[in-house]
Amino acid sequence: MANENQWSRVNRNQNMYDNHPATEPPRTPRPGNSDGPKKPRKPKKKRRWFLIIFLWLLVLGVIGALAGTAVFITYANDAPNITESNLASEPSSAIYDSQGQSIWKLSTVERDYANSNEIPKALKQAVVATEDRRFYKHNGVDPIRIAGAALANVRGSSLGMQGGSTLTQQLVKLSVFSTSTADQTIKRKAQEAWLAMRVEKNFSKDEILTFYMNKVYMGHGVSGMKTASEYFYGKPLTELSLDQIALLAGMPQSPTNYDPYLKDNSRAKERRDTVLNAMVKYGAVTQKQANEAINKPVSDGLQDLTSKAELANNNRKVADAYVQSTLKEAEALGYDTTKAGLKIYTNMDSKLQQSMYDNANGNTVAFPSEDAQIGATMTDPNTGRVVAQVGGRNMPILQGTNHATLTGRSGGSSVKPLLDYGPAIEYLNWPTNRTVEDKQYKYPGTSTTVYNWDRKDMGNITMRSALTQSRNIPAARTLEEVGGANAEKFVNGLGVPTKETPGGSAAIGIDVSTEEEAGAFGAIANGGTYYKPTYISKIVTADGTTHNYNVTGKRAMKTSTAFMLTDMMKGVIKPNATAADAAIAGLHQAGKSGLVGYGDEENMPNQAIKDAWFTGYTKSYALSVWTGYDWPNKDYIPWNYQDLPAQFYQRVMSYAMQNKPNTDWAAPDTVTPRVKGNIVEYEVKGEKWSNGGLPAVNSLPQSGETPAEAGISGSAAVGATTGNN
Incomplete structure (x- = not known):
């Protein structure tokens, strides 16, 4: 009777383990064994715990992924609209004379838009080599770059979250988001990634790169690399030398620190040289070409901004009254002159305007004192202009x-x-x-x-x-x-x-x-x-x-x-x-x-x-x-x-x-x-x-x-x- 009960228990134990094939049932002594019954082995509890933990982690991972997806979708749905006008930085609003010559910039930031064919290939390569080497391989978001940025954060590198952003993401940020560090939240980064993928879907890589190069701030109240080229060097992008191209390509990361006009411009030189070396690694230039550019002073070709500012201010003084009246008329017509992208063409004859100004401020007419004032308006009586x-x-x-x-x-x-x-x-x-x-x-x-x-x-x-x-x-x-x-x-x-x-x-x-x-x-x-x-x-x-x-x-x-x-x-x-x-x-x-x-x-x-x-x-x-x-x-x-x-x-x-x-x-x-x-x-x-x-x-x-x-x-x-x- 005792033997039957023993076998019943064994059978029940066997059935239990039959339901868990991953665990081997313990061996039991057989009847008639001369050695007598052997003690059963204990189950491998450690392996069972690993399995349980793995299953829980898997479940939590799935839940987390679903929750993350839901949050991402929620954030994406709240993302602002982004249009071509947002991406394509409109030129600064400007006022022109009757001959189409610019006489006044209205924006606090100057920007003249450059088409793709106005941007030399070397400058495009310099920007990509420095800011986003995998630019032509990703779809707006680069997992490899993000992983690298995360690792850099762990190691305490200065790359940080910004380093994980592609050029497309940076363009999105410049176009529709604040650039404040305090605003770099998870929600904002999720929306930035979503919009970057949308931009990549609707625009070519060359268009995106052109948008970016026209959008970036270059210091001195200047935005866009075309405007910076004219402002710093007095010539178009296509006439820049390699060292000048590298300087402009490196400035957007920190226009203040990399300002070549600083008395101590060592940071500007270091940044320029970093760009040149990146171009070598990217295959855009040879080491010999880079070395020749590195040997040039960072101030090579820069204009004298003092005389430039004085000249610009004097030119503005000549047209000052006319511009005031023009702005008043534009506002009466319903235009917001504080917005970018307006081109206001006037009836001003610049030669007559200069004559009026010179006679008022020169010595052709004797005024009783420096404080004596004048006001004068000249029109075409046949049109009222x-x-x-x-x-x-x-x-x-x-x-x-x-x-x-x-x-x-x-x-x-x-x-x-x-x-x-x-x-x-x-x-x-x-x-x-x-x-x-x-x-x-x-x-x-x-x-x-x-x-x-x-x-x-x-x-x-x-x-x-x-x-x-x-x-x-x-x-x-x-x-x-x-x-x-x-x-x-x-x-x-x-x-x-x-x-x-x-x-x-x-x-x-x-x-x-x-x-x-x-x-x-x-x-x-x-x-x-x-x-x-x-x-x-x-x-x-x-x-x-x-x-x-x-x-x-x-x-x-x-x-x-x-x-x-x-x-x-x-x-x-x-x-x-x-x-x-x-x-x-x-x-x-x-x-x-x-x-x-x-x-x-x-x-x-x-x-x-x-x-x-x-x-x-x-x-x-x-x-x-x-x-x-x-x-x-x-x-x-x-x-x-x-x-x-x-x-x-x-x-x-x-x-x-x-x-x-x-x-x-x-x-x-x-x-x-x-x-x-x-x-x-x-x-x-x-x-x-x-x-x-x-x-x-x-x-x-x-x-x-x-x-x-x-x-x-x-x-x-x-x-x-x-x-x-």
């Missing part, structure tokens, strides 16, 4: 005050053709010899007496004489007859806004800018069509789309009005007339000067001038000039400098008209000439007009007109109000 603009002189900073567009200063008598006599011809059909009274006069409804510059009255004179001699009393009387509403309508149609309906002292001065006057007088010059002054001809956006901009002119006055105003204003520029300093021998031109004095309460010397103006035009150009001080309560223009604007105009217009036709204005068929006292006067054909019950008079001979628009001080001009002339 602003061809040049200067916003000041001796300006200490860029993008400072643009005096050419300031509207807080009175235009003095320069506005009389726009506010008084133009509306009188347009709405009342006054002929050029219409009689106006130059007699004692008070502003309507006030006790304020209006005075002329000489505190004299000339009695009854013609409108022509009143305009050319800039008499204040006839201007105020004319505005009263025209009516403030008509005057406002007329001047507003010429692009000059009014704060209120003109009346009283506004007859001899409202606030205006040189930009506005150039546009308004341009309308007179072209026969009556107003074009808003414009700076931009076209804008090319980052996607290559071209947007053209042309201003449509609006009829602002009759051709008869424009012609008659021009004919009268010709007399302003004749010898011994009010703006004789603007005269250019033989040139057909017209214009109007203006002076603004001080009121008695401002306690300035007699004949002190607050603002001096001259706006003149030919059939090709209109030029408006203002001179004065930023702080007129402290400084003033002396009387003997009253002709500054006319002198400036004369220098600039003489230069501008050298290659332009000298064409006179032809009388339209809507006017009729009348000879009065040896002077040809004009009236609107077929229209009735009233002489106001005044006797007809002849214009004074223009050769005998008074020599200057008067120096005025307070009540000497317009009673208790600010003087204007």
